[in-house]
Amino acid sequence: MKTAMDLKTVELLIREGEGLSVEFKEKYTSRIDEDIVAFANTKGGMIFLGVRDDGTVLGEKLTNDLKGRINSLARNCKPGIVVHAAHVGGMVVVEVPEGAEKPYSCGCGYFRRLNGSTQKMSHEEVRIMFRENDPMPFEERAARGFRFDDISKPKVRAFIEEAALNIGKTATADFLRSLKVAGEKAVKNVGILFFAKEVHDFLPQAQMTLLAFKGTDRVHIYDRLDVRDDLFTQFKEAMRFMERHINVRSEIRGVDRKDIYELPLEALREAVVNALMHRDYSITGTQVSVDVFDDRVEITNPGALPKGLEKKALGQGVSVRRNELIADLFARLHKVERAGTGIQRMRKAMVAAGLQEPDFEIDGFFRTVFHRSPEYSLVSAARKSGEKSGEKSGEKSGEKILRLIGGNPTITIEVLSKTVGLGHTRTEVIIGKLKGEGFLRRVGPDRGGRWELTQAGRTLLEKDNGRS
Numbered sequence: 522m523k524t525a526m527d528l529k530t531v532e533l534l535i536r537e538g539e540g541l542s543v544e545f546k547e548k549y550t551s552r553i554d555e556d557i558v559a560f561a562n563t564k565g566g567m568i569f570l571g572v573r574d575d576g577t578v579l580g581e582k583l584t585n586d587l588k589g590r591i592n593s594l595a596r597n598c599k600p601g602i603v604v605h606a607a608h609v610g611g612m613v614v615v616e617v618p619e620g621a622e623k624p625y626s627c628g629c630g631y632f633r634r635l636n637g638s639t640q641k642m643s644h645e646e647v648r649i650m651f652r653e654n655d656p657m658p659f660e661e662r663a664a665r666g667f668r669f670d671d672i673s674k675p676k677v678r679a680f681i682e683e684a685a686l687n688i689g690k691t692a693t694a695d696f697l698r699s700l701k702v703a704g705e706k707a708v709k710n711v712g713i714l715f716f717a718k719e720v721h722d723f724l725p726q727a728q729m730t731l732l733a734f735k736g737t738d739r740v741h742i743y744d745r746l747d748v749r750d751d752l753f754t755q756f757k758e759a760m761r762f763m764e765r766h767i768n769v770r771s772e773i774r775g776v777d778r779k780d781i782y783e784l785p786l787e788a789l790r791e792a793v794v795n796a797l798m799h800r801d802y803s804i805t806g807t808q809v810s811v812d813v814f815d816d817r818v819e820i821t822n823p824g825a826l827p828k829g830l831e832k833k834a835l836g837q838g839v840s841v842r843r844n845e846l847i848a849d850l851f852a853r854l855h856k857v858e859r860a861g862t863g864i865q866r867m868r869k870a871m872v873a874a875g876l877q878e879p880d881f882e883i884d885g886f887f888r889t890v891f892h893r894s895p896e897y898s899l900v901s902a903a904r905k906s907g908e909k910s911g912e913k914s915g916e917k918s919g920e921k922i923l924r925l926i927g928g929n930p931t932i933t934i935e936v937l938s939k940t941v942g943l944g945h946t947r948t949e950v951i952i953g954k955l956k957g958e959g960f961l962r963r964v965g966p967d968r969g970g971r972w973e974l975t976q977a978g979r980t981l982l983e984k985d986n987g988r989s
Contacts, residue, residue, distance in 0.1 A: 526567070526616055531609045533699050534567065535576050536687045539637040541849035542566030542701055545574055549587060553615070554594040554627040556639050561602050561620035563634040564701060564845055571612035583608035591615055599626050634845075636852040659803040660714070660844045663707040664723040669694050672708065673718040676751055680715065683753070684853045701846060710802070711846040714752050721749040726805045729755040731762040733813040735957060752797050752847065756856065759793045759811050759820075760786070766813045767893070784818060784891050788870035788879070791863045792889040794856050796822035798848045799887065814893075815959065821888040918943060919951055923960060923978050930971040 534543050542564055544556050549570050560566040571581030588606050595604040595617075602625060605616045624631055624647055631642040677693055688696055697703035702712035713723050720727050733744040744766065748758045768783045796809045801824030812819040824843065842848050851857045868878045871891065882888040921941050925932055938948040955961040960978035964971050974982075 526605075526607050526609050526614050528610050530695075530699065531569075531612075531614060533688055533691050533695070535569065535572060535578070536689070537699065537853075538576060538686075539574065540700075540853060541634055541636055541845060543637075544568045544639065545572040545576070546570050547573055547579055548581060549590070549613070551590070551594065552629075553591070554598060555629055555632045555641075557595050557602055557604060557615070557617050558598055558625045558627045559632040559634045559639040560617035561598070561625045562623055562632065562642075563619070565617055565619035566634065568615040568617065569612055570615065578610070578612055580611045581613045583613045587613065594627075597627070635842075636849055636857075658844070659801075660711040660846050661709050663704075663709055664713055667708055667713055667717070667723050669697075669703075669708060671718055671723075672697070672712070672716050673751075676716045676718075676753075680753065680850075680854070684855070686853075700850065702850070709846075711844070711850070714802070714847065715850055716751065720751050724802070725749075726802060726807055727752070729759060729809045729811065731759060731811045733762075733766045735815070737814050737816050739812075752851075753854065755809065756793055756797060756851075759809075760790060762811060763789050763813060763818060767818070783894055784876070785870040785874045788867045788874075788891065789818065789820075790856070791867045791870075792820040792879070792891070794851055795863045795889070796820050796887070798851055798857065799843050800824050801843060816893055818891045818893065819888055820891075821886050823886055825883050825885050825887060919955055919960075920981065922948070922951060923955065923974060924982060926961065926972040927974050927979070927982060930973060932972070 535545075537543070539545055542560070543566060544560075546553060546556075546568060553568055553570075556568050560568075571579045573579060583606060591604065591606050595602040600620075600622045602617065602620065604618075607614050607616075624642075626632075629641070631647045632639050633642055633646075634640075672693060674693060677696065681688060681696075691699075694703065697708065697712055697716070698705070700712075702709050702715065708716075710724065713720060714727055717723060727749075729748040731744075731746040731748065732742055735741040735743050744762075746758065746762060748755045750758075763784075764782065764786070769780050770783075793811070800809055800822035804823045807823035809823075810819070810821045812821070848857065857863065864881075867889070871878050876894060877892045880890040880892075882890065918941050922937055925937055925940060934945060934948055934952070937952075938945045941948065943951075952961065955978075956963070959975055960981060962973050962975060964973050
């Protein structure tokens with residue numbers, strides 16, 4: 522078996538730390554057969570004997586006896602696995618190839634790599650994970666015409682900085698190969714998705730559309746951003762967009778002010794990363810979408826669940842990833858938990874915030890729906906209307922207008938503007954916002970018609986009465 526275990530490569534891998542294809546062990550134990558099976562069932566990898574989890578090299582000698590034990594463990598796996606053990610830099614490195622006869626098992630069962638850890642596979646995962654095993658997944662293919670010169674060194678540096686890696690003066694091509702996103706002569710699609718200068722030129726489907734709608738349907742778009750860049754940039758832009766379009770309140774805790782978003786950012790972050798990790802990039806003409814409505818936020822990615830995985834298994838400890846390498850890179854960026862608990866974390870974050878659990882819709886696409894709190898969302902918007910009116914004390918103008926209309930549905934704008942103490946034009950602007958935000962509606966014509974408070978408007982006034 523061809524090996525690339527020279528000292529330079531080994532030192533680089535140790536500095537990068539454990540990941541999808543690297544495992545550290547302080548010393549040899551017979552339980553490394555679990556790691557051997559896990560690597561064979563995933564993308565292959567290396568086991569470093571004599572290295573602590575933090576990368577400290579303790580050292581291990583490769584005796585003939587130890588080499589025999591390692592080879593015996595690998596041969597006794599089902600099917601048998603051929604590994605290569607070598608003594609490099611004072612430690613023992615066991616190189617395990619990706620298996621061609623998946624799934625593999627050892628005496629303790631079936632295992633696989635999930636980012637930086639070896640995990641036992643459930644019966645459900647054994648049954649489904651490799652049923653749709655593509656001999657050449659999209660993320661591992663090479664795009665025609667892409668060269669190493671098309672890699673953006675600033676993006677590589679940004680990744681290294683975000684992942685807190687210490688790779689010294691390693692050449693860019695060697696670094697990409699160490700992450701398994703490139704081979705000797707070509708860069709894989711996963712490398713293009715993260716590091717290309719112009720991702721869209723080679724993979725036009727690798728894009729994200731961010732939309733904000735006025736109301737609860739897909740009619741009035743008031744903000745839009747199309748992101749045709751690498752996946753890390755897509756992630757950051759999606760988070761900025763949602764932070765800009767959901768409400769936030771401030772609370773004073775001790776001497777510090779804390780901003781609290783109406784939807785927990787950790788839940789939104791998990792959903793965006795999940796969409797980027799699990800989307801089917803082989804489907805052209807599609808994109809990941811983030812849609813912000815008055816009552817909800819939807820995050821959608823192309824590609825339904827893997828074959829055989831049912832919706833009821835979501836968040837129940839079954840984790841099947843369509844793109845193992847993409848997931849590993851996001852884990853290195855510390856944007857996803859290594860345990861694969863994204864669905865559970867989203868649910869817990871929403872419940873902890875006193876909100877409804879997210880819904881998951883599967884119809885050829887996978888959609889996560891976060892329901893915004895009607896009371897919090899609308900009250901925040903109404904208060905903004907009042908604050909912008911220039912009122913410095915007393916009741917905010919937006920709420921005062923609602924209260925006046927509640928007491929006199931036929932009141933005119935002229936009377937409202939005089940009573941509130943605002944100009945005619947400013948009063949019209951605030952009324953327009955109250956109508957757009959769902960507090961108020963006009964029934965009948967401008968002349969002879971009347972105002973009518975919506976349920977949201979009445980709820981707002983009731984809440985204010987309760988506070989006063």
